[in-house]
Amino acid sequence: MSKLEDIVNLCKRRGFIFPGSDIYGGMAGTWDFGPLGTVLKRKIMNAWWEFFVEKRDDIYGVDAAIIMNPRTWKASGHTETFSDPLVECMNCKGRFRADKLGDFQADVTKLDLDKALVKCPTCGQHAWGEVRQFNMMFSTHVGAVSDETSEAYLRPETAQGIFTNYKNVVDTIYPNIPFGIAQQGKAFRNEISPRDFIFRCRELEQMEIEYFVHPDTWKENFEKILKECHDFLENKMKLPAEMIHDVEVEGADLAHYSKRTIDVEFDFPIGREELMGIAYRTDFDLNNIARESGKNMEYRDKNTGESFVPHVIEPSFGVERLVMAVLTAAYEEDTVGDSARVVLRLPEELAPYRFCVSPLLKNKPELVEKAKEVYTKLREKYGNVTWDDSGNIGKRYRKQDEIGTPKCIVIDFDTLSDNTVTVRDRDTAEQVRVEIKEL
Numbered sequence: 001m002s003k004l005e006d007i008v009n010l011c012k013r014r015g016f017i018f019p020g021s022d023i024y025g026g027m028a029g030t031w032d033f034g035p036l037g038t039v040l041k042r043k044i045m046n047a048w049w050e051f052f053v054e055k056r057d058d059i060y061g062v063d064a065a066i067i068m069n070p071r072t073w074k075a076s077g078h079t080e081t082f083s084d085p086l087v088e089c090m091n092c093k094g095r096f097r098a099d100k101l102g103d104f105q106a107d108v109t110k111l112d113l114d115k116a117l118v119k120c121p122t123c124g125q126h127a128w129g130e131v132r133q134f135n136m137m138f139s140t141h142v143g144a145v146s147d148e149t150s151e152a153y154l155r156p157e158t159a160q161g162i163f164t165n166y167k168n169v170v171d172t173i174y175p176n177i178p179f180g181i182a183q184q185g186k187a188f189r190n191e192i193s194p195r196d197f198i199f200r201c202r203e204l205e206q207m208e209i210e211y212f213v214h215p216d217t218w219k220e221n222f223e224k225i226l227k228e229c230h231d232f233l234e235n236k237m238k239l240p241a242e243m244i245h246d247v248e249v250e251g252a253d254l255a256h257y258s259k260r261t262i263d264v265e266f267d268f269p270i271g272r273e274e275l276m277g278i279a280y281r282t283d284f285d286l287n288n289i290a291r292e293s294g295k296n297m298e299y300r301d302k303n304t305g306e307s308f309v310p311h312v313i314e315p316s317f318g319v320e321r322l323v324m325a326v327l328t329a330a331y332e333e334d335t336v337g338d339s340a341r342v343v344l345r346l347p348e349e350l351a352p353y354r355f356c357v358s359p360l361l362k363n364k365p366e367l368v369e370k371a372k373e374v375y376t377k378l379r380e381k382y383g384n385v386t387w388d389d390s391g392n393i394g395k396r397y398r399k400q401d402e403i404g405t406p407k408c409i410v411i412d413f414d415t416l417s418d419n420t421v422t423v424r425d426r427d428t429a430e431q432v433r434v435e436i437k438e439l
């Protein structure tokens with residue numbers, strides 16, 4: 001079994017992540033977070049918000065609507081160009097992303113597929129239709145009338161909810177430049193072939209910042225943000241630096257509006273793939289909005305009196321990819337004594353539970369009572385503490401190792417006489433005696 005399958009199985013077995021609509025046989029490209037996964041995801045999102053918004057005074061939050069005026073997507077270029085090349089197999093009617101059928105670019109044609117003798121991954125035949133551009137935005141209808149005038153889209157990115165509020169923020173907060181606007185929230189992409197667990201989903205969660213700067217200062221601000229992103233990934237998410245790689249996007253791969261983009265890649269079980277990106281978007285977005293809305297997007301510097309349209313640096317994170325990276329870095333199989341185990345070496349700040357408290361034996365009321373007392377105290381103090389009195393103690397340790405609980409606290413007969421407990425460490429499996437009041 002591959003490491004990805006091991007992680008997918010662990011996630012389902014222990015209540016981190018389930019296939020979306022599992023009970024009805026699933027829904028392609030969607031995933032549901034279970035009790036433990038929800039805590040992990042929330043902790044990651046909170047850590048990001050704290051790091052980039054709360055702990056500094058130059059970035060402000062917004063929480064924009066998911067359904068936006070369709071002019072948003074006209075101005076941003078999504079209506080025109082947010083598409084992937086789609087091709088249909090005339091034999092089995094299977095639909096595929098044409099550029100993923102081999103070593104192709106986004107402008108791949110039927111002729112390219114024919115020349116390369118590409119066969120259908122489903123039926124093995126060679127019978128391709130024409131390649132056409134498939135727009136990935138999910139459309140819906142707003143209100144009771146269902147015609148072209150009521151058509152709207154679920155946002156394909158959170159960034160435009162930030163850009164469209166730039167003027168509102170400037171006119172109400174009067175921030176000094178450089179400043180940023182941050183948003184976390186759902187985005188939707190009708191991927192032709194969602195795949196690789198939560199890596200490429202149709203419904204995803206993004207964490208994005210648009211950082212507005214004076215055009216002359218974009219280079220140093222780009223470097224500053226790149227450094228901050230690494231600081232967050234390595235010191236808050238505790239991802240090993242050697243698994244993180246900066247890739248300078250060059251030439252034809254660079255989006256037309258970007259003067260510099262760095263893809264930050266990570267060694268996922270599926271290979272080295274994009275974890276997040278940092279793009280210098282110039283004044284592309286604000287100028288588009290100025291054109292579409294007829295509003296002035298200039299920023300007036302109170303200190304210099306200069307007026308200009310700010311340029312933008314955009315660090316963009318996908319939450320699911322970050323969850324997958326954290327799980328990848330944490331997942332390990334090793335042996336303790338002579339027994340094999342699976343262990344999630346999650347950072348203490350991200351683990352769903354910080355402590356597990358249990359009585360050595362569940363049929364001894366005096367042990368259970370004492371353990372409940374310790375459990376209640378720790379819960380009041382730390383919140384995320386779990387209780388486990390099932391099976392034998394070895395089984396409980398295996399389970400807590402699998403869900404990444406850093407410390408297990410066991411109440412035994414000695415506790416009753418000397419008020420000490422056994423504290424067992426997840427990573428080393430070592431046990432020490434600690435006084436209850438020292439916990």
Ligand SMILES: [Zn+2]
Pocket residue numbers: 089090091092093094120121122123124125
């Ligand atoms: Zn086929």
